[in-house]
Amino acid sequence: xxxxxxxxEMTATEGAIVQINCTYQTSGFxxxxxxxxxxxxxxxxxxxxxxxxxxxxGRFSSFLSRSKGYSYLLLKELQMKDSASYLCAVMDSNYQxxxxxxxxxxxxx
Amino acid sequence: xxxxxxxxxxxxxxxxxxxxxxxxxDMRHNAMYWYRQDLGxxxxxxxxxxxAGTTGKGEVPDGYSVSRANTDDFPLTLASAVxxxxxxxxxxxxxxxxxxxxxxxxTRLTVT
Numbered sequence: 001x002x003x004x005x006x007x008x009e010m011t012a013t014e015g016a017i018v019q020i021n022c023t024y025q026t027s028g029f030x031x032x033x034x035x036x037x038x039x040x041x042x043x044x045x046x047x048x049x050x051x052x053x054x055x056x057x058g059r060f061s062s063f064l065s066r067s068k069g070y071s072y073l074l075l076k077e078l079q080m081k082d083s084a085s086y087l088c089a090v091m092d093s094n095y096q097x098x099x100x101x102x103x104x105x106x107x108x109x
Numbered sequence: 110x111x112x113x114x115x116x117x118x119x120x121x122x123x124x125x126x127x128x129x130x131x132x133x134x135d136m137r138h139n140a141m142y143w144y145r146q147d148l149g150x151x152x153x154x155x156x157x158x159x160x161a162g163t164t165g166k167g168e169v170p171d172g173y174s175v176s177r178a179n180t181d182d183f184p185l186t187l188a189s190a191v192x193x194x195x196x197x198x199x200x201x202x203x204x205x206x207x208x209x210x211x212x213x214x215x216t217r218l219t220v221t
């Protein structure tokens with residue numbers, strides 16, 4: 001079956017760096033997405049990786065290794081507003097999105 | 110309207126009643142989706158539509174139906190609600206294939 005694994009919850013300190021991991025087993029691969037979801041709100045798109053390597057976008061970076069079925073989202077210079085859930089999703093060979101359950105990130109002052 | 114609009118924002122519904130959740134987008138996106146989100150689970154696809162006039166079943170379609178009469182609207186109907194359909198429902202759209210999804214603000218539905 002298809003599966004996306006990510007930690008349920010992580011805690012980090014304001015100003016620090018945190019890495020949220022995502023491992024996947026899917027039928028084929030057409031890209032990996034990261035979304036941010038604040039409590040009670042809709043998910044919003046953060047990043048998309050389809051080739052191996054690091055994609056940097058401001059304070060956020062996303063890394064992909066297709067051979068290892070692995071990605072991470074790196075958040076630098078953490079701010080209190082970064083407290084949210086981070087959702088990893090993989091697009092399989094049928095262009096269907098498979099979603100992880102999300103990682104709740106708690107930022108402490 | 111800017112983006113995707115869902116209505117209602119929240120609803121309490123008696124079991125056995127019929128309910129339609131509305132979704133409208135103004136981005137002229139071809140593809141639209143309905144997801145449900147439950148605590149501890151990833152987003153689960155209920156139904157989708159790749160273009161106006163076509164629909165398809167997702168991972169959890171039972172008890173739900175959709176229609177796509179035009180590009181902008183994609184309503185989701187619960188014919189006879191059951192308590193297990195208590196959830197937060199998100200409508201989303203995209204230009205297709207591997208483009209990112211744009212989500213509506215969700216409908217929180219409680220079936221009693």
